[in-house]
Amino acid sequence: MMSDVLKNCHHRWKTLNQRWxxxxxxxxxxxxxxxxxxxxxxxxxxxxxxxxxxxQSRERLNIAFKIMQDDFQERL
Incomplete structure (x- = not known):
């Protein structure tokens, strides 16, 4: 069964190569x-x-947290 499938596939590949x-x-x-x-x-x-x-997102978050931290220290 499997050999028939392989033979059929090989035959199709051969004919396709001949046509191209x-x-x-x-x-x-x-x-x-x-x-x-x-x-x-x-x-x-x-x-x-x-x-x-x-x-870029990490840098913006770090800047925002640094601003918040500076603001809290100024309030204290």
Whole structure:
């Protein structure tokens, strides 16, 4: 049963490769590479932007707490 599935799959792959020209194969490979590159750049940008936003948020919270602390000390 499994060998029949593999033979059928191999036969389909062979006929598909025979139908595709070299230009078509290169086009699909280039499209795949461009897609992977765009995905990689997007993930890197998202990660770096998220890290930067977290850092800015922490800095703002530290400034706010420092202002509150200075205000409490002035009142005392």
């Amino acid at each position: 020209s070299l230009q078509t194969r290169l086009l699909y490979i280039n499209m795949l590479l461009v897609g992977l590159m765009a995905l990689g750049i997007s993930v890197a940008y998202y990660t770096l932007t998220r890290y930067d936003k977290k850092q």
